[in-house]
Amino acid sequence: SACDTGLGKLRRGEGLMGMSRAFLYAGAPSLLASLWPVDDEATAQLMAAFYGYLARGLDKSRALQQAQADLRQGGRAHPFFWAPFILIGQPGAIPMPSPTSLLTGLLLGTLGLALIGLALRLCWRTLAQRRTRRLFPHHRTSRPAKPPALSFRP
Numbered sequence: 175s176a177c178d179t180g181l182g183k184l185r186r187g188e189g190l191m192g193m194s195r196a197f198l199y200a201g202a203p204s205l206l207a208s209l210w211p212v213d214d215e216a217t218a219q220l221m222a223a224f225y226g227y228l229a230r231g232l233d234k235s236r237a238l239q240q241a242q243a244d245l246r247q248g249g250r251a252h253p254f255f256w257a258p259f260i261l262i263g264q265p266g267a268i269p270m271p272s273p274t275s276l277l278t279g280l281l282l283g284t285l286g287l288a289l290i291g292l293a294l295r296l297c298w299r300t301l302a303q304r305r306t307r308r309l310f311p312h313h314r315t316s317r318p319a320k321p322p323a324l325s326f327r328p
Contacts, residue, residue, distance in 0.1 A: 194262050204234055204263030216255040220245055228268055235265035 194207045206224065208217075223244045227237035238261050245256040 198263060202263065204261060204265065206234075206238065207260055207262055208258040209260060210258045212258050213255055216245060216250050219248070219250075220256065220259065231267060233265055233267040235261055 194205055197205050220241050223241035224237050227240050228234065232240065238259060242256040242259070250256060
């Protein structure tokens, strides 16, 4: 977070030109901006609460509203602490992956890496055998058959 991120210069025919516009043009679906210099400690509390509410599944506008209410109830009732923050862009909830899907992805990724490692080992072994046959054409890679047993008849 930074101070005055919601401000900019008003350009005729363009509107407000500022940092928030740059983020939106770069593809950010939404952002939380401030309209004046903010208190660092209050901002840290607000952001922690805001992201906590987002993680619980609240949409962005409701999460901001609840985080601002928490600041007001926590001894920072003056608007200087909670009012400079505005949400620009899409107010919907952020889809959070479930812990099960994260675990499944981790297991599948590990299995995939193991299979790739096994395939590479087999390829390396095959190439090494081919190289050996090419360099030493009369070299046998398998064990020779047992010689016939010698029998002595008197």
